[in-house]
Amino acid sequence: MLAAADEFAAIFTRWRVWFLMANQDISLRYRRSLLGPFWISLAMASLIIGLGLLYSQIFHQPFKEYVSFIAAGLVAWTLLSGLLLESCNVVMESDGHLRALPLPLSLFAARMVFRNLIIFGHNLLVVVLMLFIFQHRISPLIVLALPGLAIMLLFGFGVALILGPLSARFRDIPQVMASFVQLAFFLTPIFWRASQLKASNPVVVLNPLFHFVELIRQPLLGHVPTLLNWGVALAVTAVSLALALVVQAYTRRKLFLWL
Amino acid sequence: MARINLDHIDFNYPVYQVAGRSLKLSAMRRISGGPSGVVQVRAIRDLSLQLEDGDRLGLIGRNGSGKSTLLRVVAGLAHPQRGRVDIQGRVVALIDKGLGINPELSGEANIELPLRFLGATEAEIKHARTWVPAFTNLNEFIHLPFRTYSEGMKARLTFALSTVIDADILVLDEWLSAGDINFVDKAEAQLTSMLNRTRILVFASHSLELIRHTCTKVLWMDGGRMVRFGEPDEVIDEYTVAMRQAEAAM
Incomplete structure (x- = not known):
């Protein structure tokens, strides 16, 4: 357990490794394209406008208000789902490195988290711009999204250290996860509102992903997340980090065999 | 000061068949019994080795004799299932x-x-x-x-x-x-x-000449076991003879 905690600490002592890797990941993905990483922003903008136009009609919602809601929700969801999906690949996408060098896995988890944070930054640009266009003002409460963001990133880090090694051992976990995230997208109130269901509906209250999304979405829309949102997100994150430590302690010495 | 101390290490590679890679099938097997879908390959068997400052170790042996695995043990990548590994000093792999x-x-x-x-x-x-x-x-x-x-x-x-x-x-x-x-x-x-x-070099090569003039000690491995360990000239000569005999026997 101590050795596993030691590996966690590598993200501070060797931060440049994950920092460089994540930056290269992004620049590699968008190399030689005209807009570069701003393709991320453009894709997000078209998704928000498209969904906004369609669902504001289906749900009979005022367009401006609905599009802001969907923009704030999607940017949070994109980060969360990116973290969950890419968690499964942190070991497999770096198997060459892990086979040849004794690098702590935490560095690869941090690289994945940071890569998603860069994408989030590009998306946020669009969302803030849209909020400004459609709401004509940005509430100072928006800074409350920062602690929410930090919690989500920590959660992603924990999940990566759990699912990364397990996916290397059991190669069907990424598939299971992909189906799960897709289902979760429909079950989590992103393009529909939690208030459209009864307040105590378990699909909303017992869905930890909803609480994570709220931590970022509500501040963007100028509201304060509820205590329940904070409580659930913090508890789930704490559990994921504790579990990550256990998985690390158990798989650290065996990981090499699974590559 | 740098030091490498390997004490009676065993290292096995599990080779997973497709079924052994599946969570669903592994879980079902746990419940119903049946073959595990995992075959163990013994890459290093009962190997002990001490190296100190100034040692330049050359590893020789046929393909699949365990040289690469031993390099990975010293590099801190492969953790032996049995035995003790004690390595002091900054390792560059x-x-x-x-x-x-x-x-x-x-x-x-x-x-x-x-x-x-x-x-x-x-x-x-x-x-x-x-x-x-x-x-x-x-x-x-x-x-x-x-x-x-x-x-x-x-x-x-x-x-x-x-x-x-x-x-x-x-x-x-x-x-x-x-x-x-x-x-x-x-x-x-x-x-x-x-x-x-x-301070310490651990080097695997098929070039016996390179090993002869770079190394101060040579470890000849076969089937994951230590065959000979000692002065480069002695071990390499013995190895060359053995290889010739093996070729002649074929």
């Missing part, structure tokens, strides 16, 4: 060629990450930023993407990146040689100076 090089980036931009992977300090990276371009003679090519380089230029850059930092314990697979560099003398000199700064 040059097992895979050009790890961390991004072909889309320029030579210049490719200096930092490979060295960070190997555990280079800030000072070493600062030094490498000026030393690597000078040593490789890439001139203006240092600003162009790595993928545009000729094979010779690529070899020069990977060689420079591999030899720029100091190790207490250097773990070396056979790819690193001055041979494919077009300024052999300069590269030989660099390799020699790097080896001189290294």
Whole structure:
């Protein structure tokens, strides 16, 4: 357990490794394209406008208000789902490195988290711009999204250290996860509102992903997340980090065999 | 002071069949019984080894005799299932060629990450930023993407990146040689100076001559076991005879 905690600490002592890797990941993905990483922003903008136009009609919602809601929700969801999906690949996408060098896995988890944070930054640009266009003002409460963001990133880090090694051992976990995230997208109130269901509906209250999304979405829309949102997100994150430590302690010495 | 102490280690590789890789099938097997879908390959068996400052160990043996696995044990990658491993000193493992090089980036931009992977300090990276371009003679090519380089230029850059930092314990697979560099003398000199700064070398190669003149000790492995361990000349001669006999018997 101590050795596993030691590996966690590598993200501070060797931060440049994950920092460089994540930056290269992004620049590699968008190399030689005209807009570069701003393709991320453009894709997000078209998704928000498209969904906004369609669902504001289906749900009979005022367009401006609905599009802001969907923009704030999607940017949070994109980060969360990116973290969950890419968690499964942190070991497999770096198997060459892990086979040849004794690098702590935490560095690869941090690289994945940071890569998603860069994408989030590009998306946020669009969302803030849209909020400004459609709401004509940005509430100072928006800074409350920062602690929410930090919690989500920590959660992603924990999940990566759990699912990364397990996916290397059991190669069907990424598939299971992909189906799960897709289902979760429909079950989590992103393009529909939690208030459209009864307040105590378990699909909303017992869905930890909803609480994570709220931590970022509500501040963007100028509201304060509820205590329940904070409580659930913090508890789930704490559990994921504790579990990550256990998985690390158990798989650290065996990981090499699974590559 | 650097030290390597391996005490009766055993290392097995599990080889997973497709079914052994599946969570669903593994879970079902737990419940219903049946074959595990995992075959164990014994890569190192009951091997003990002590090395100290100044030791240059050459590993010889046929393909699949366990040399590469032993390199990975010393590098801290493979953890033996049995026995004790005690390694003291800064280990630099040059097992895979050009790890961390991004072909889309320029030579210049490719200096930092490979060295960070190997555990280079800030000072070493600062030094490498000026030393690597000078040593490789890439001139203006240092600003162009790595993928545009000729094979010779690529070899020069990977060689420079591999030899720029100091190790207490250097773990070396056979790819690193001055041979494919077009300024052999300069590269030989660099390799020699790097080896001189290294306290312990663990080196696997098929080139018996290279081992004879680089190493002070030789370990001959076969089937994961130690066959002979001792002076290079003795062990290599014995090995050569054994190989000839094996060939004649075929």
